[in-house]
Amino acid sequence: MSLFGALSRHPLPVLAHFDHSLVVTFGLPPEQVRPLLPAGLDLEIYRSPEGDRFALVAVAAVSLRQLRLPYLPRLLGLRTIMTGYRIFARYQTPGGRILRGLRHLRNDADNALLTRTGNLLTDFDHQRIHAWTEQTDGQVRFVAHSADGTADVDIVADLAEPEPHQDAVFETPDDARRYAGPRGYTFSPGGDGGIVVVRTYRSDWEPRQVAVDVRRASFFQHGPFAGTKPILASAYYMSDLNYGWHRGRLRPARAG
Template identity: 35%
Template sequence: MRPLPGPTWPVRTAVRLTGAALTRLQRRPVAVEARLVHALQLTWAVPPGPARALLPAGLGLDTHRGTDGREWALLAATVAEVEALRPRGTPRSAGRPRHVTVDYRLFATLAVRRGRTVRGMLALAGQSDDPLAVLGANLTSRGGRRRVDARVERTPRRLRISVGSGDGSADLEVVADLDGTARPGTDALPERSVFAGPRTARRFGPLPRTFLPDPAGVVVVEAAPDLPPPAAVAVAVPRATFLEHGPLAGVEHRLSAAFLSVDVDQTWGPGRLHLPTGPDPLETYIGM
């Protein structure tokens, strides 16, 4: 007599529970904090067509009509020197040592209730020169952060940041002029900026809300909103190869603004899952 097979439901249940736990983990369930030694956001204007193709379901494109009358989408690369990155509430000594991160994001909108939308930045990709920061980010999100080499040089008059991706697909080199421009209330726009002036450009400066794609909807991560305003700075960007690869390869792009924050304590709350579908497009968050 052949033995009867053992029950398969424990295995199926274990697989289902493991999958649910991993899904929950990738929704940024823990609030974190860090000190931003420098955080420099570079904002490019690109045609809306290729940019719209990057949007997951539930998000719209946040566009701007430039001084030339054309409609533009806005893409940002934020390169930051970070220290003491840790879960919120833990001592600074438990945080990661100083390292560099680069985040590529697209300005987008999310419909939350009848006729109302909120603005934020869709996370496209990320980099870091800290292997443990890369591991932690990839465990707690679906952004696909990768390891890079980075170097930061600062003098009283200049900040230079160089990022090497190894294969050349996401190299970045930027030089920010700190001589009289890195102060609140001062403004500098690149020569070919699509913005008419500093006030309009600041609408596409750093935003506290980040959107993360999720199979069930969109995960929303919000930073502390009461941060000092960043300063607009003059920059030179001799190398930004992410604009030469991937879905934006070959598209027209215009560097339109650069904003710098210095010595800021930043807190990010836990992710909240937004379900954009249903009989009523009401704001629906599921706590992690």
């Protein structure tokens, strides 16, 4: 194995503090999403009572600070705004346990150092963006501009909306929480036919479903999603929490 291959397996634990975190999930036909997963991962599929089947793809937007290795002081941590695109997926361990997590397709940040180190230490395709957040009474807005326009974001979360449930995909809010709520694992190809599994952890874990106005999410207009028609399924917001990633662990691509 090459040194680069070993480094790209998320070899270091990382800590950060999230000021704002918004994850907006969309439903798409499974056949349009399944080819984007590497061997060893299965799609998370939601089946409605009417028999409709949806794969789930999320746009995440995070304003964070103190991003650092655990043994470094907070003052040396990075401050940035990140956006990212994830597929809800499942991995079966050799012992038969099902891990429910996310396959990262792309991560963008407005910090050049973070994009360079992110591409060295993971395969998450980090790219540079220009981004900012706006917070007003009862609302948080994330805006991101990519260099080529393929990953622009403009999403407003209405934190005061009393009935934020989106009913176009999920039958109930409980269904939304079960299928599109925050996940504890991320997955990526291991380079040797395996899957790199990274476990996450966090403090003050109180995600809440919110209403959103998706003014722009251009990622779904380009590349493998060009021509698709994503359906807004749910949105979860969190604030003021500590978040961390353990070192990645290479696991076999298929059970047994």
